[in-house]
Amino acid sequence: MPYDVNHALEHADVAGWVLGALDPADAQVFETHLGSCQVCQAAVAELEPVARSLPLAAPAAEPPADLQARTVAAVQYAIMAAARPEQAPGQASRWWHLHWSSRFMPLVTAVTAAAVTAAAFIGVQLFAFTGPAVAASYVLSPQPGQAGSATATARDVAGGYQIKLTARDLPKLGPGEFFECWYAGPDSRPGHPDLISGGTFSGSDGTFTMWTAAELGTFRVMEITVERAGAGSQQGQVILSGTAQHVRDDD
Amino acid sequence: MSVPGAADRLVAEEADLVAQIAAGDGGAPLVELYRRYERRLFRFGVQQLGNNGLAEEMVQETFVRLWRTAAGRFDAEKASVQTYLYVIARSAAADIRKRPSSRPLLPVEDVDMPPQPDTVDQILDSMIVREALESLGSGHAQVIHLAQDEGLTQSQIAERLGLPLGTVKTRMFHGMRAMRVALAERGFRAL
Numbered sequence: 001m002p003y004d005v006n007h008a009l010e011h012a013d014v015a016g017w018v019l020g021a022l023d024p025a026d027a028q029v030f031e032t033h034l035g036s037c038q039v040c041q042a043a044v045a046e047l048e049p050v051a052r053s054l055p056l057a058a059p060a061a062e063p064p065a066d067l068q069a070r071t072v073a074a075v076q077y078a079i080m081a082a083a084r085p086e087q088a089p090g091q092a093s094r095w096w097h098l099h100w101s102s103r104f105m106p107l108v109t110a111v112t113a114a115a116v117t118a119a120a121f122i123g124v125q126l127f128a129f130t131g132p133a134v135a136a137s138y139v140l141s142p143q144p145g146q147a148g149s150a151t152a153t154a155r156d157v158a159g160g161y162q163i164k165l166t167a168r169d170l171p172k173l174g175p176g177e178f179f180e181c182w183y184a185g186p187d188s189r190p191g192h193p194d195l196i197s198g199g200t201f202s203g204s205d206g207t208f209t210m211w212t213a214a215e216l217g218t219f220r221v222m223e224i225t226v227e228r229a230g231a232g233s234q235q236g237q238v239i240l241s242g243t244a245q246h247v248r249d250d251d
Numbered sequence: 252m253s254v255p256g257a258a259d260r261l262v263a264e265e266a267d268l269v270a271q272i273a274a275g276d277g278g279a280p281l282v283e284l285y286r287r288y289e290r291r292l293f294r295f296g297v298q299q300l301g302n303n304g305l306a307e308e309m310v311q312e313t314f315v316r317l318w319r320t321a322a323g324r325f326d327a328e329k330a331s332v333q334t335y336l337y338v339i340a341r342s343a344a345a346d347i348r349k350r351p352s353s354r355p356l357l358p359v360e361d362v363d364m365p366p367q368p369d370t371v372d373q374i375l376d377s378m379i380v381r382e383a384l385e386s387l388g389s390g391h392a393q394v395i396h397l398a399q400d401e402g403l404t405q406s407q408i409a410e411r412l413g414l415p416l417g418t419v420k421t422r423m424f425h426g427m428r429a430m431r432v433a434l435a436e437r438g439f440r441a442l
Contacts, residue, residue, distance in 0.1 A: 012424040016405050019423065021398035023406045049442050050431045054399045056373075057380040063293035067307050068285055074311040075318050079277050082319075151311075166308060205350060207304045 014043045018051040066153040069134050070166055073151040073245070077139045081149075135161055138222045140242035147171060148204070150240055152222060160213035163198060170204040171239065173226065178202045180227045181210055182234055183219035195234055198222070220244045265332035273321035284332065285314060291378045292340050298377060299344040312343040337371045376439065383433035391426030394419055 013030040016022040022030060034040050140150040152165040163181065170179065178200045185194035196219055199210030221243050225236035265287070271280040292313055296306025316339045325335050384392060397403045397411065405423065409416045435442055 012420040015424040015427040016398070016420060018427070019395070019398045021403065021405050021408070021423065023404045026405070046431060047427050050427055050434065051399075053376075053380050053430075053434060053439065053441065054384075054395070056377045057384055058291075058294040058377040059297040060381065060385075061294055061297045061303060061306070063289050063310065064303075064307065067293070067310060068282070068289065070307070071285060071311045071314050072282060074315050075277055075281060078315045078318060166311060205308075207307050 011037070011040050011043075014040055015047060018044055018047045064164070066134055066155055066164055069137055069153045070151050070164065073137050073139050073153070074166070077141075077149065077151060080139075136216050136244040138165075138242040138244055140222060140224060140240040142240055143238050146237075146239040148240060150224065150242075152242075154212075154216055154244075157211065160211055161216060163210045163212060164207060165201075165210065166207045167201075167203070167224075167240075168205055170224070171226065172204060173202060176228050177226050178229075180225050180234070180236070181212075182223040182225065183212065183214040183216065184221040184223055185219050188221070193234060194219075195223075197234075200227070216244055262331050262333075263327075266327035269317070269321050269325050269327070269332050269335070272318060273325065277318055281314060281318060284317070284336075288333075288336055292336065294378065294381060295337065295340055295374055296344060299341070300347060305347055309340060309343045309347055312347070313340045316343060333375070334371050337374050341371075341374070372440070376441070379434065379437045379439050383430055383437055383439070386433045387426055387429050390422050391429055394422045395426045395430065398423065 011030070011033065013022055013026055017027065017030050017034070030040075034044065134153055134155055136154040138150075138152040138154075140152065142148055148168060148170040150165055150167040150170075152163055154161040154163050156162075165181065167179075173179070179202065180200045181198035183196045183198050185196075188194035196212065196214040198212040198214060201208040201210065221241060223234075223238045224240040225234055225238050227234070227236045265284065268280040268284050272284075289310065292310050293306050296309035297303060300306055300309060313336060317336065320339070325332075330338075384395070387395070393412070394408055397408045398405070403411065405419045406416055408414075409419045412419070414422075431442065
């Protein structure tokens with residue numbers, strides 16, 4: 001029996017029937033009708049697969065606006081890491097010499113070009129694809145002897161910036177320890193800190209949201225340290241560090 | 252309704268984007284693919300991992316792995332970019348799920364984890380159903396949502412929305428008909 005939409009519309013309960021949404025009295029009446037109506041049987045046969053499809057629907061979640069910037073930053077970090085020569089722990093002084101030997105000059109040139117391209121690219125992407133609400137982007141690299149990496153974006157919010165930081169493989173924390181994010185000013189150095197705390201978090205992997213009112217155009221360097229409760233200032237060693245790849249000029 | 256040949260052109264265009272990435276361009280081609288798949292991959296991540304933050308990580312990791320593997324492993328003769336991306340995404344989600352820090356604090360039986368598609372076809376089906384639902388008019392989508400997701404009867408929906416019962420019945424009917432058309436247009440297999 002072919003499907004007849006006009007007939008089915010007279011028996012619009014066919015949709016409620018396949019969805020199990022009819023009230024009990026309506027369901028009883030429609031079930032009786034269905035037993036003898038081939039048109040409605042055809043309508044049920046057409047709509048049942050639709051009803052069965054509904055639980056398959058992917059979640060209606062929307063990705064955050066700054067995910068593109070963080071994803072681009074993560075890929076650019078991977079590109080730079082792939083171009084970077086392998087460096088064993090404790091070889092920092094030798095690495096300097098390797099830089100200037102003619103054998104490694106093409107590699108050095110490639111790394112430098114990749115870094116410059118990445119910085120420019122991230123800046124362009126932030127303006128071109130996510131709009132001015134993304135104020136800065138960071139790629140944080142491990143300090144000598146440290147492990148892990150992170151990317152972060154800063155977005156305008158009322159009274160400051162929301163920071164979303166995605167960390168990977170940070171060191172395991174001991175009892176009472178936590179990670180702390182800092183913004184370092186241009187004159188900050190050991191013994192003369194010029195720092196603003198940017199929040200704390202406790203996971204070695206994951207995406208963490210923090211807030212700050214630091215002037216990112218001045219405090220351009222983001223640092224991650226391991227701290228303990230009660231210190232109140234930066235006491236721990238810097239494990240990750242990165243400079244803002246782009247800071248909007250109208251701050 | 253899709254134009255004949257448009258799907259083939261899209262597949263070829265995306266294969267070309269991956270070829271550019273494989274040739275070393277980690278810029279505009281990668282961003283273009285990101286823009287095309289961001290929402291679908293993110294939703295797949297939420298479906299697989301049950302957590303928006305982990306889904307964000309999965310999306311980032313998917314594109315990092317795409318960049319790393321585009322040159323050596325992607326073969327346009329064997330799979331579309333769409334299929335390749337979902338294979339990567341499923342692998343990335345599996346790795347994230349195995350990570351100790353990703354494990355839920357609650358016992359597994361207490362966590363309301365969504366069903367997790369096993370194959371790329373199932374993943375694509377779930378994306379098609381979501382997109383078809385989003386193509387419906389808001390009035391049609393609303394009554395279907397209330398029946399399907401909240402388990403309300405038609406009279407309860409009428410009361411909730413302040414509508415006559417007959418209006419709910421006809422909206423549900425037209426909504427389900429429109430949903431069938433939307434699924435068919437998107438190539439949903441199980442109709």
